[in-house]
Amino acid sequence: MDRLAKQFLEEDAANKELYVQGIIFKNDRVLDVLNQKFNDYLFRIKLYSYIRKSIVFAAMDIKTMESEIREKEGLYLNVLDADFEEERINTIADAPMDFIEEIYGDKENIDYREIFADKEVLQAIETLTDRQKQIIHECIIKDKEEEMVAKELGITKQAVNKIKQAALNKLRKEVGGK
Structure with a gap:
């Protein structure tokens, strides 16, 4: 309070005179x-x-909201055009993509360890012929x-159908199922 009183007195010469x-x-x-003047001060x-x-x-609330929005919206592509001092929308070229083909696309060497975690199933698959593996992969995994x-x-x-049934029977036999 002492500091406030000193500032009050130094603020105006009339305040010193009143004091x-x-x-x-x-x-x-x-x-x-x-x-009264001191209370006003x-x-x-x-x-x-x-x-x-x-x-x-x-300002802190605005900064928090802005960071939350930025996290939700991801990257902001608009930039300020220096020539016109206007916001310009940057775009990213969008190449068409067949997602089904991307997901189920043929792979040269199929690693069944990525699909099955059970070692017994993996060993059973290894007993199949290449043709049986191919048909099981196409019919069951790729649906x-x-x-x-x-x-x-x-x-x-x-x-x-005959190769698929033979492969499934062989897998059942190897795994111990009916």
């Missing part, structure tokens, strides 16, 4: 005026402090129709 008249010469009327200090803190907290697999391999649908 001298009120405190030193014991003038009650001047003391009341001094007291304190009110201004508190008001300024309140406004300052409000601005700081509002293709037997007719489509038959067309791709140049054999009949019945041959695909």
